[in-house]
Amino acid sequence: MTNAFTVKNLSYRYPKAKQDAVAGLDFEVREGEIFGLLGPSGAGKSTTQKILTKLLEDYRGSIQCFGQDLRQTGKAYYEQIGVGFEMPVHFTKLTAMENMNFFRGFYTKGADVQALLTRVGLWEYRDVRVGEYSKGMKVRLNFVRAMLNAPRILFLDEVTNGLDPANARIIKDMIAEFRQGGGTVFLTTHLMSDVEQLCDRVAFCVQGKLAEVSTPRELKLRYGSRMVTVEYREAGGVERRSFPMEGIGANAEFLSLLREKEIETLHSGETSMEDIFIRVTGVKVA
Amino acid sequence: MNALIKLFKGEMKRMASYKILPVALGTSLIWVGLFALLSAMESRRFASLLLYTDSGLMSLLLAGAFHHLERTDGTVKTMLVLPVPTGMILLAKAMAAAVLGLLSALVLSLALFFLHGIRLDYPLLALFTLLTAAAHAGIGLALALRSRDFSATLGWVMLFMLLSLLPVILDLTGAIPESLSWTALLSPSGAATEALDYAAGNVSDPLRAALGAGWLALIALILYRFPVLRLFRRHACVE
Structure with a gap:
């Protein structure tokens, strides 16, 4: 190019x-x-x-x-x-x-x-x-x-x-x-x-x-935490757990949670550009 | 050449939009009123001074003020990213200042003719007015480019007027000996008033008039070619 x-x-x-x-x-x-x-x-x-x-x-x-x-x-x-x-x-x-x-x-x-x-x-x-x-x-x-x-x-x-x-x-x-x-x-x-x-x-x-x-x-990818966070219902409330992205498909604990619990939200832990900006420059975004 | 015409037309259009042209013509009309109150001889004597005020001092002040206005609007920067040389932008500004001076000279010449039947040397008057306006607009721009804002430019303009008009006043009052009176020509005001006086028929030394005109041309050339051209771009870009 x-x-x-x-x-x-x-x-x-x-x-x-x-x-x-x-x-x-x-x-x-x-x-x-x-x-x-x-x-x-x-x-x-x-x-x-x-x-x-x-x-x-x-x-x-x-x-x-x-x-x-x-x-x-x-x-x-x-x-x-x-x-x-x-x-x-x-x-x-x-x-x-x-x-x-x-x-x-x-x-x-x-x-x-x-x-x-x-x-x-x-x-x-x-x-x-x-x-x-x-x-x-x-x-x-x-x-x-x-x-x-x-x-x-x-x-x-x-x-x-x-x-x-x-x-x-x-x-x-x-x-x-x-x-x-x-x-x-x-x-x-x-x-x-x-x-x-x-x-x-x-x-x-x-x-x-x-x-x-x-x-x-x-x-x-470099600065991100690469985690998956799950929010699920438990005993009348909402619980949250995070799992590392690596090997997520074979993570027995994560998979059983998906099977057995009522899932509220599921997020990949992708870092925003704003977070990266702050980490790289050391300055907060206005 | 096509770009220069466009730039020049742009300058003239803005002078009209920003009310500079009507104000300048309005000032000339005040001088016309003054001529109506004076005798023919007095009017002829005052003509060169009023022509200098309009084409010289007004050009100087307007060039400085207009530059700060355009810098505040940010338009200098956007002009500089046009595919035209910076020198051409400055030439268009000098031309616009010259036209403003010529318009004033036209109004005053017509007034002198119709009110008192006074004929001036019109070709020389046009040439000397053009040189006076271009040189003084160059001085105005150079002072503006040396200043952070318009207030600072005004201070420089006042200083210039004091230093430039002082030799003329000293010469007029006879404080400078006859043998050294040529030194008044070294000031831009002295050079311009000498040349304009000749065109108005108040003095009869063609050599001094030519020296004055030549000096004005040199001032314009040196100012536009060096400090103004060098600082114009930088001044626009430094916040």
Whole structure:
């Protein structure tokens, strides 16, 4: 599989800062995958995204984009990528449609703005000034802005932050469809629900360094307790017992419990991404 | 070129939406009212000063204020991920500032002609106004990029006005000896007022006017090419 990005020993220090915001990152983003960069605030996620989108240029280390040195890519690079910023990035005195038409005019290929705005529920508000939009509407418009040039790679920073569950679902569906169409997604977030539902692989960023790079499934297997917990009726109450997942089919005690007791619930002890996040980063999810 | 036109049209549209264009034209109309109260000779003498206020100082202040507004809206970042060179974005801003200055010059020129029958050297006036606006917008942007917020920019603008206008005032009041009066040209305000004064027919030294115009062009070139271009991207990305 081709790598969309190959990042080696990436470091960056902001002017006047005493230490690197990112320090020696190594990772790959494969073409056609959704790669999640996770970590607490200030971990270096947004800085990494700004470097990959060439907003910050004086970095150290090497970045290859589809085999080409990122430093050597010209402005045509921006024809290939779509960037969804965390904060709203629109001219507030202009309408949503005026904003979209302005930005779209600079790309050689463009997406169907009406279809995108309709999908995120903003088409009927297209002639309303962005300054009058709610936070959720601005976030959805940010996503449309990122998709305007039908990009090959999509960068999304906290893409569902501030959205209600229904609208977050729509955006996540659109991201999944983008991936199914061959697109690559670089997602930075601290929302573990987004990660669980979207990401093919994740990297945990802690204090500018990568602590883990793996698939959510592998992480769950590695960090999970792998237990089966049974709740059953016993003497008028509810009892609970846990059994190790290994050899569960031959566990006589477990099997007799299933045969002889009235089972209330049966759960595998799968660890959530939230638990893994806390264990890896040492930071509680907000 | 196509992208530059789109950027420029975008700047002009935003200047209208953000009420900068109407405010600038409104200010020019106040000067028109002033011309109506003055004699022809007084109006001609004041013309270059008012032209400098509109095309120079207004461009400086508006460029700084507009940059902070766009940075707060986050639009600078999203402009920087468009497939256009950063220099082209800055050129469009300079062009928009120049057009604002030219519009003001047009309003004032028409007022001088219809109120007092005064004709100015229109081609030179257009050129000098354009250079004054572009150089001062560059100074405004450079000051904004050196500041954390608009309040800090205002402080820098006040300091600039003091330092830049002081040589002009000293020259006007005769505090600078005749042999050294050319030193007033070193300040952007001195260079601009000298050039605009020539176009308005108040002074008759073409060499000093050309030096002033050339200095303004050099200021604009150096500022946009180096500090503004270098800091524009970084300033937008540092939270």
